[in-house]
Amino acid sequence: xxxxxxxxxxxxxxxxxxxxxxxxxxxxxxxxxxxxxxxxxxxxxxxxxxxxxxxxxxxxxxxxxxxxxxxxxxxxxxxxxxxxxxxxxxxxxxxxxxxx
Amino acid sequence: xxxxxxxxxxxxxxxxxxxxxxxxxxxxxxxxxxxxxxxxxxxxxxxxxxxxxxxxxxxxxxxxxxxxxxxxxxxxxxxxxxxxxxxxxxxxxxxxxxxx
DNA sequence: TATATATTTCGATAAACATAGAAACAACTT
DNA sequence: AAGTTGTTTCTATGTTTATCGAAATATATA
Numbered sequence: 001x002x003x004x005x006x007x008x009x010x011x012x013x014x015x016x017x018x019x020x021x022x023x024x025x026x027x028x029x030x031x032x033x034x035x036x037x038x039x040x041x042x043x044x045x046x047x048x049x050x051x052x053x054x055x056x057x058x059x060x061x062x063x064x065x066x067x068x069x070x071x072x073x074x075x076x077x078x079x080x081x082x083x084x085x086x087x088x089x090x091x092x093x094x095x096x097x098x099x100x
Numbered sequence: 101x102x103x104x105x106x107x108x109x110x111x112x113x114x115x116x117x118x119x120x121x122x123x124x125x126x127x128x129x130x131x132x133x134x135x136x137x138x139x140x141x142x143x144x145x146x147x148x149x150x151x152x153x154x155x156x157x158x159x160x161x162x163x164x165x166x167x168x169x170x171x172x173x174x175x176x177x178x179x180x181x182x183x184x185x186x187x188x189x190x191x192x193x194x195x196x197x198x199x200x
Numbered sequence: 201t202a203t204a205t206a207t208t209t210c211g212a213t214a215a216a217c218a219t220a221g222a223a224a225c226a227a228c229t230t
Numbered sequence: 231a232a233g234t235t236g237t238t239t240c241t242a243t244g245t246t247t248a249t250c251g252a253a254a255t256a257t258a259t260a
Contacts, residue, residue, distance in 0.1 A: 003123075007116045014111025015248090016104050026191045036206060045250050050208050052248090069206045069257050080191060084184055091126045091180065115218090136236060145220050150238055152218090169227050169236050 001082045003090075005060075009083045012059040017044060018052045025062055025073045026080075032065060032072035101182045103190075105160075109183045112159040117144060118152045125162055125173045126180075132165060132172035 001009075013019055024038050039049050053073060056062050060079045065072045101109075113119055124138050139149050153173060156162050160179045165172045 003119055004116050007114050007119045009114075010110045010119070011114025014107050014109075014114045016107045017248095019103055019107045019110070023191050034206085035208095039207095046207065047209080047250055047252090048248075051250095054208085055247095066256090069204095071207065080187060084187060087180060087184060091123050091175075117218095134236085135238095139237095146237065147221075147239080148219055151220095154238090155217095166226090169234095171237065 001079075001086060003086075006083050006086045009059040009061060009079060012055045012061060015052070017042065017048075018056055021049070021052055022056055022061060022075070025056075026075045026077070028073075028075075030074065032074035034070045034072055036070060038073070101179075101186060103186075106183050106186045109159040109161060109179060112155050112161060115152070117142065117148075118156055121149070121152055122156055122161060122175070125156075126175045126177070128173075128175075130174065132174035134170045134172055136170065138173070 013022060020042055021038055024041055025033055027033075035046075035049065035053065038044075038053075039046060042049070044052070053062070053064075057064065060076055062073050062075055065074060113122060120142055121138055124141055125133055127133075135146075135149065135153065138144075138153075139146060142149070144152070153162070153164075157164065160176055162173050162175055165174060
């Protein structure tokens with residue numbers, strides 16, 4: 001993941017509603033969570049929610065899986081792992097490196 | 101740090117130029133790095149750079165210290181640590197929680 | 201095939217952001 | 231006090247983002 005990809009992921013996570021959406025998806029685990037379920041949880045209009053979800057997807061933070069009429073959002077954990085690794089490696093948040 | 105504060109920090113980090121600025125500041129350690137030094141490194145016009153720096157500062161990611169004519173930017177490591185902690189705690193990127 | 205359910209796309213509008221030249225400000229030097 | 235250096239603020243412009251109702255699409259069921 002290069003600096004542009006990391007920035008893109010951080011940017012998409014950097015919105016209160018999207019961060020809550022992402023949190024909800026991550027908490028749901030590998031089976032994912034239905035869009036409608038997120039909508040109930042957060043009380044966001046469908047069209048707005050849909051845009052936020054596709055923003056997160058465009059950064060590679062989640063993928064979608066259809067089951068009948070419902071679409072499930074599934075976290076792409078590896079993406080967040082790579083973002084955090086970037087922050088730790090490139091922007092050392094390691095105690096040893098930074099605090100001595 | 102609540103969800104809004106974390107989102108704010110992520111948002112400000114979520115821009116390629118700002119992420120590079122932040123990286124440069126973090127790498128400089130506790131003595132910080134001069135604005136003019138960053139400007140040389142990245143080749144960004146002063147006014148643009150100044151805006152980006154104040155964006156990062158507004159999220160608590162850095163502070164500034166003047167020494168004569170030069171302003172030094174110093175990373176507020178704790179802020180990033182808290183952001184990463186939020187991602188790890190609230191958006192579990194922990195192997196044990198997420199991968200089993 | 202008609203209707204219901206789940207979600208996205210369209211369309212429009214307001215707000216926020218990104219960019220950067222020019223002017224201003226701050227602090228040092230002569 | 232005048233000039234120099236470092237940085238910010240002003241001003242302007244174009245671009246992107248956020249929002250959400252209404253219409254469209256996709257799938258299921260009667």
